[in-house]
Amino acid sequence: MSKLISTERPGGFLDFLPVECLARERILDAIKGVFRSYGFDPIETPIVEFTDVLAGEESDTGKNIFSVVNGNDDKKLSLRFDHTVPFARLLAANPYDAVKKTGLRLPFRRMAVGPIFRGEKAQAGRYRQFYQFDADIAGTESMMADAEIIVMMFRTLKALGIENFIINLxxxxxxxxxxxxxxxxxxxxxxxxxxxxxxxxxxxxxxxxxxxxxxxxxxxxxxxxxxxxxxxxxxxxxxxxxxxxxxxxxxxxxxxxxxxxxxxxxxxxxxxxxxxxxxxxxxxxxxxxxxxxxxxxxxxxxxxxxxxxxxLPDAPSFGSVFSGGRYNGLVKRFTGKDLPAVGASIGVDRLFAALEHLGKLDKS
CATH class of the missing domain: 3.30.930.10 (Bira Bifunctional Protein; Domain 2)
Structure with a gap:
């Protein structure tokens, strides 16, 4: 008999059984309900991007990127480490054309959800693959957009049944x-x-x-x-x-x-x-x-x-569960011009673990 293969998972990567998948689905549905109520439209980008798209000139970012073996092309590929940089690429690639009525008309509100990958040290509440749910407003410098994101963060956490939380600015x-x-x-x-x-x-x-x-x-x-x-x-x-x-x-x-x-x-x-x-x-x-x-x-x-x-003051070891900010210069790496944008993202699997720790996870 040949040697049996270990069932061990790589550190920082999780399995989810049906009861956990259903519980996470309820979390995602609650988040989506709030985001959609604010007029955010869904987009989807590839899990894999060209490495230079993700890393840009940010030397520290490159340390957290998983590279992908690409046998058909000399250009390096990597797994996305967030939804924000791919969104910036999407904005740059789809400018609004007023004549053809194509592209993304600004200001544009988007939401995106899916797995992202980071080469970080695995520890409690910090994973190397995890779901992230983002909401962003692109095309306005007004602080009203930043304020709206913050209010939406507040209402999202309330919708998830969390009462004790602090949004630090x-x-x-x-x-x-x-x-x-x-x-x-x-x-x-x-x-x-x-x-x-x-x-x-x-x-x-x-x-x-x-x-x-x-x-x-x-x-x-x-x-x-x-x-x-x-x-x-x-x-x-x-x-x-x-x-x-x-x-x-x-x-x-x-x-x-x-x-x-x-x-x-x-x-x-x-x-x-x-x-x-x-x-x-x-x-x-x-x-x-x-x-x-x-x-x-x-x-x-x-x-x-x-x-x-x-x-979450009642679960401080999990760190930040919903974070973001303004990034007016990110699209510039693709177009040479600034495009103001602000957004925030929920680390869904970290939030899942925190809710479970707090006894607030619905596994019914």
Missing amino acids: NNRKILNGLSELVGIDDREGILAEDQTKEMMRVLDKLDKIGIEAVSEELMRKPESSSDPAVGLSPEGVGKIKDFIGISGSNLEKIAKAEDIFGGVAIAEEGIAELKRILELVSALVPDENISINFSIARGLDYYTGPVMETY
């Missing part, structure tokens, strides 16, 4: 201003922009590794001319600690940030956008469900403005 423009505040400048071989991205990447790990480890990484000196390490002084790290530690009500946090960043134009612009969003959502989202949190960075480089992450 920040703005990448404020973090760009922070790099100016702590004195990040161009140096030989590395632009200030690249060091700022590195700073955001490190800050994005705050919940995982803690403030002291983050501080050590921010003070790490570059080991080569191409190393984007920030190499901050203890004084610079102190300024960052003071900033991300701002407390109080949302309006008090905004006021303190205005004091810190007076005269830093890009940060002032980001603060003004957050104020506008708070004004727009105040009548629809209770104060206890929304919080300005200046430590939120979002790990992907393509975010350009407001960013949001949703946490």
